Amino acid sequence: MVDPLLRVPQPTAAELAAEGVSVRFQGLAALSEVNLTLLRGEIVGLIGPNGAGKTTLINCLTGFQRPTTGRVALAREDTAGWNPARFRKAGVARTFQAGRLFRDMTVAENVEVTGVGLGLDRKSAHSVAMEVLDWLGIADKAARTAGTLDYTDERRVGIARALVLPPAFILMDEPAAGMSDSEGEDLVGLVTSIPTKFGCGVLIIEHNMRVIMNVSHRLYVLDGGRTVAQGTPAEVQANPAVISAYLGADV
Amino acid sequence: MKIPLPARFRTPVLLMAGLTLLVALATAIGSEQLNFTLTEMLIRMIVVIGLYMFVGNSGIMSFGHIGFMGIGAYVTAWATLAPEWKQVMLQGLPAFLQEHTYPFPVAVLASGLVAAGVALILGAAIMRLNGLAASIATFAFLAIVYSVYSNWESVTGGTSSVIGIPTVVGPWTAVAFACLAVVAAYAFQVSRYGLMLRASRDDEVAAQSSSVDIVRVRLVAFVCSAFLVGMGGALYAHFLGVLTTDAFYLALSFVTLSMLVVGGIGSLTGAVAGTLAVTLIVEILRACERGFALGGAQISLPRGSQEIGLGLALALVLIFRPAGISRSREL
Numbered sequence: 161m162v163d164p165l166l167r168v169p170q171p172t173a174a175e176l177a178a179e180g181v182s183v184r185f186q187g188l189a190a191l192s193e194v195n196l197t198l199l200r201g202e203i204v205g206l207i208g209p210n211g212a213g214k215t216t217l218i219n220c221l222t223g224f225q226r227p228t229t230g231r232v233a234l235a236r237e238d239t240a241g242w243n244p245a246r247f248r249k250a251g252v253a254r255t256f257q258a259g260r261l262f263r264d265m266t267v268a269e270n271v272e273v274t275g276v277g278l279g280l281d282r283k284s285a286h287s288v289a290m291e292v293l294d295w296l297g298i299a300d301k302a303a304r305t306a307g308t309l310d311y312t313d314e315r316r317v318g319i320a321r322a323l324v325l326p327p328a329f330i331l332m333d334e335p336a337a338g339m340s341d342s343e344g345e346d347l348v349g350l351v352t353s354i355p356t357k358f359g360c361g362v363l364i365i366e367h368n369m370r371v372i373m374n375v376s377h378r379l380y381v382l383d384g385g386r387t388v389a390q391g392t393p394a395e396v397q398a399n400p401a402v403i404s405a406y407l408g409a410d411v
Numbered sequence: 412m413k414i415p416l417p418a419r420f421r422t423p424v425l426l427m428a429g430l431t432l433l434v435a436l437a438t439a440i441g442s443e444q445l446n447f448t449l450t451e452m453l454i455r456m457i458v459v460i461g462l463y464m465f466v467g468n469s470g471i472m473s474f475g476h477i478g479f480m481g482i483g484a485y486v487t488a489w490a491t492l493a494p495e496w497k498q499v500m501l502q503g504l505p506a507f508l509q510e511h512t513y514p515f516p517v518a519v520l521a522s523g524l525v526a527a528g529v530a531l532i533l534g535a536a537i538m539r540l541n542g543l544a545a546s547i548a549t550f551a552f553l554a555i556v557y558s559v560y561s562n563w564e565s566v567t568g569g570t571s572s573v574i575g576i577p578t579v580v581g582p583w584t585a586v587a588f589a590c591l592a593v594v595a596a597y598a599f600q601v602s603r604y605g606l607m608l609r610a611s612r613d614d615e616v617a618a619q620s621s622s623v624d625i626v627r628v629r630l631v632a633f634v635c636s637a638f639l640v641g642m643g644g645a646l647y648a649h650f651l652g653v654l655t656t657d658a659f660y661l662a663l664s665f666v667t668l669s670m671l672v673v674g675g676i677g678s679l680t681g682a683v684a685g686t687l688a689v690t691l692i693v694e695i696l697r698a699c700e701r702g703f704a705l706g707g708a709q710i711s712l713p714r715g716s717q718e719i720g721l722g723l724a725l726a727l728v729l730i731f732r733p734a735g736i737s738r739s740r741e742l
Contacts, residue, residue, distance in 0.1 A: 222620065248622035256620075262613035264677065264739075265606075273610040276603045277622035285603075321621060 168279045171251020171328040173235035174200050180230035181220055190216045191385045201355045203362045205376030212382040214365045218331045222254045223247040251328030255318040263307035270306050270317050274324040292320045312343050326358040334365050348375055422741040423597040426683050427590040434586045446582050453585035454646045456686040459670045460592040461639030463682035465632045468605055470612030471542045475549030478556035479637040481659030483522035483644030488573050488654055490518035496575050503565025515579055519645040526641025527634045534633040538626050560656045578652040592639050596679050604631050669721055673728045675735025680742045696720040
C-alpha cells in the first residue's frame with residue numbers, strides 16, 4: 161500500500177515575491193509599489209503602524225486580494241487569477257489576525273480540514289493533524305470544540321491548521337496579538353523553530369519590537385502603504401526613516 | 412487516537428433502531444389511521460434528512476427542496492402508471508414512458524437520479540452565489556418547478572390530479588428508506604466532503620485558506636441531498652396514489668423546514684427528532700380541529716389552528732432554543 165501522504169504533491173517553490181504591488185480601494189492607496197521577497201527557510205518580519213498595509217500585503221500574497229497593479233510571483237511564476245485554495249495547494253499558507261477557527265468543529269477537525277482539502281483521506285488527515293497539534297503542545301485539547309478555546313490556544317490551532325502537510329511558506333498575521341508578554345514570547349519562540357522543523361519560510365507581522373527584532377533574519381517596514389525601510393534588524397533599527405515614520409516624531 | 416467502532420456508528424444505529432421500534436409498535440397496534448400517519452411522517456423524514464444533508468452541513472438555507480420532491484414524485488408516476496391511463500391523461504410523454512411500466516424500485520431510483528440531475532445543473536449556477544442569494548435562488552427554483560408542472564398539461568396533467576399510481580408504500584417500506592437516508596446522511600457528514608463543507612459553513616474565508624474548493628463541496632452536497640429528496644417524492648406518490656402540483660409547494664415547504672428548524676438544523680439527530688416532534692404537534696392540533704367532547708360540550712379549535720400552532724412552535728424554539736430540540740448535537 162502506498163503511503164497516502166505520498167499522494168499529495170509536496171510544494172517545491174523556493175521563493176514568494178511581491179513585485180511592485182499596489183492596491184487601491186476606491187481611489188485610496190492601501191499599498192503603493194511594494195516589493196517583498198520571502199525565501200524558504202528564513203523568517204522575515206513585517207512591521208509598521210496601524211493602517212500601514214501589512215494585512216493587505218498578506219492578503220495579496222495569499223490570493224485574498226488581487227493587486228490593482230504589480231504581481232505576486234511564486235517560484236517566479238505569475239499567480240494572476242489564483243484563488244486562495246490554489247495558493248494553499250501550491251504551498252502558501254496563512255493565519256488570520258481574528259483566528260477564524262471553525263467554531264462548531266473540534267480542534268482536531270479544524271486541523272484535519274487542511275489535510276483533507278489537500279487530498280488526504282480522513283484517517284491520514286487525522287494523524288497528520290495530531291502530529292502538528294502535538295508539536296504545538298495542544299494535542300490534549302484535540303477533542304474540544306474550537307469555539308470554547310481561550311485566546312492563546314485559538315492562535316495555536318490557527319497555526320496548526322496552516323502547518324499541516326508543511327507548506328513552503330507560512331504568513332502569520334499578528335499571531336501574538338492580545339496575548340500577555342510572556343504568552344506572546346512563548347508563541348514567537350515556537351515560531352523561530354518553524355523553518356528548521358517544517359522547512360518553510362515565515363513572514364510574520366508582530367507589534368512587539370523586542371520580539372520581532374530577535375526572531376527576524378530580515379525586516380520590511382511599511383508606512384502609509386509604502387516600504388520605508390528593509391534589511392537586517394540592526395540596519396532597520398539604525399534607519400532614521402524608521403525612527404521618524406514608525407516610532408513617531410517624539411522619539 | 413482510534414475511535415472504537417461502536418462509538419463511530421452510534422448515531423445512525425440508535426436512530427435506525429428507534430425508528431424500526433416505532434414502526435414495530437405501531438403495526439402491532441394495527442390502527443389504520445396510525446399506520447397512515449406514521450408512513451406519511453417517515454416519508455417526510457426522508458425529505459427532511461435530505462434537506463439537512465445540504466442545509467445542515469453547508470449553512471445555506473434552501474427553500475427549493477420541495478421542488479426536487481415534486482420532480483421525483485412525477486417521475487415515478489410517469490414510470491409506473493398503467494399505459495392505458497398514460498395514453499389518455501399524459502399524452503405528451505415520450506414513448507418509452509407512455510408505452511411501458513417500470514417496477515417500483517427502478518422508478519424510485521430514477522426519481523432520485525432525475526432530481527439529482529436537475530440539482531447538478533441548478534447547483535452549478537447558484538452554488539457560486541453567497542449564502543443569502545443562493546437561498547433566494549432556491550426559492551425561485553421552487554416557483555419555477557411549480558409553474559411548469561402546473562401548466563405542462565400533456566405531461567403532468569396540469570392542475571388536475573394524476574391518479575392510479577400503485578400504492579405500494581406502507582410503514583415498513585417507508586422505514587426502510589428512512590434508515591437508508593439516515594445511513595447516507597451520516598456517511599456524508601463524516602466524509603471528507605462533509606468535513607470540508609462544515610468548515611465552509613463555520614468560516615468561508617478560513618476554509619478557502621485550508622484549500623477547500625467551496626463551490627465544489629457545496630455542489631456535491633446539493634446533488635446528494637436532491638437525490639434523497641427526489642426518492643422521498645417518489646415514495647410519497649406511491650403512498651398517496653394521487654398527485655397534484657399543489658402538494659409540492661409552499662405548505663409542504665413550510666412544514667419540512669419547520670421540522671428541520673425545530674429539531675435543530677445542525678445535526679442528523681435534529682432532522683429526525685424535529686420530524687417526530689412536528690408531526691406530533693400537527694396531529695394533536697388536527698385532532699383538536701376535529702373537536703372533542705368535554706363534559707357534554709363539544710369543543711373544537713377553528714380551522715387553520717394547525718398552521719398557527721406550528722408557527723408558534725417554530726417561533727418558541729427559535730427564541731428559547733435556537734439550535735433546536737437536539738441542540739444540533741448527535742445522539
